Amino acid sequence: MFVRAYQTARADSTAWGLHLASRMLGYLGEGASGRRLFVGKFLASYGFPIWHGYPADHVAHSQDIPPDPVLQAWSQSGLITASKMRKLARGRPCNL
Numbered sequence: 001m002f003v004r005a006y007q008t009a010r011a012d013s014t015a016w017g018l019h020l021a022s023r024m025l026g027y028l029g030e031g032a033s034g035r036r037l038f039v040g041k042f043l044a045s046y047g048f049p050i051w052h053g054y055p056a057d058h059v060a061h062s063q064d065i066p067p068d069p070v071l072q073a074w075s076q077s078g079l080i081t082a083s084k085m086r087k088l089a090r091g092r093p094c095n096l
Contacts, residue, residue, distance in 0.1 A: 013044035015051065016066040018079055025079065025096050028055035035059060038096055039066060039088070059093050 017040040019026045027036045037055035041064055044051055056064035065088060066074075075085040087094035 015042040015044075016040065016056075016070045017042065017053070018074065027096065031055070031057040031060055033060065035093060036095065039064070041066075058088050058091055062091060065089065065091055 019028055027038050029037050031037055039056045040053050041056035042051045042053040058065045071085045074080045075082055084094050
């Protein structure tokens with residue numbers, strides 16, 4: 001189950017989420033390099049109210065870095081640490 005999904009105010013209708021398993025953050029998959037991924041990125045289909053999501057690789061793809069307001073909301077709610085927030089924002093590797 002995804003919690004705390006935040007939609008950005010961009011025209012492309014992008015939302016971001018984290019997966020909680022047993023009240024802890026869980027991994028969603030692996031990137032091409034084998035790096036474990038834990039941020040979900042959701043895109044709305046154009047013209048349809050259908051959302052598609054995938055594990056976002058913030059290190060390999062700068063467009064997979066959640067915007068600052070999303071990262072700040074996750075940090076303020078205690079879902080991620082300030083250190084993880086900074087690493088995500090800079091596109092640096094980080095683990096759960």
